[in-house]
Amino acid sequence: EPEVTQTPSHQVTQMGQEVILRCVPISNHLYFYWYRQILGQKVEFLVSFYNNEISEKSEIFDDQFSVERPDGSNFTLKIRSTKLEDSAMYFCASSVTGYSNQPQHFGDGTRLSIL
């Protein structure tokens, strides 16, 4: 069964550094998403992406964050000037359409640790 793949599975970064998290969505999916889950807390929506541009974003997704689809398969989340509170599990997801009747399929996540 097709799946969303995320790399790396674990990223350790010094505070203040930039980090890029990578995702390969399911091949026939058109909508892509990033979510964040701080340890022990609920999953929070960051951003959705369609047709090479941001579709929706939450208040968490400020100027520190950016997303890009650099080629036909990868979807990336860049976090600049990382802070301790950016430590979390980051999930990429994709769906066929943007409608509410389509499930979003998640990758296994990247655990980001900021030191």
Add this chain to the structure above:
Amino acid sequence: AQKITQTQPGMFVQEKEAVTLDCTYDTSDQSYGLFWYKQPSSGEMIFLIYQGSYDEQNATEGRYSLNFQKARKSANLVISASQLGDSAMYFCAMRVDSGGGADGLTFGKGTHLIIQP
């Protein structure tokens, strides 16, 4: 804005028993979808089941069923004949059709289910 409430932070259930995980939601939108995801201790998020706001029948997927009561704004997950492998965090989530972009899912805080032998 949407809100998902899961009132059971943790549950212990005997193996082979049925279990119901509660979920209530709040939205002013008429068109929305409700989802349940399973998160094992390994951390991945696994889609289990979907219910649309206009669906008249309760959704079923194998041992999973969704008890959808629209007037009460509840979407409880029922797992029949629980197994040890069902031990995990379970998240209820919803998404609305805003008519514009692709909205993200709004998640509840989750229920930690432990199946005991």
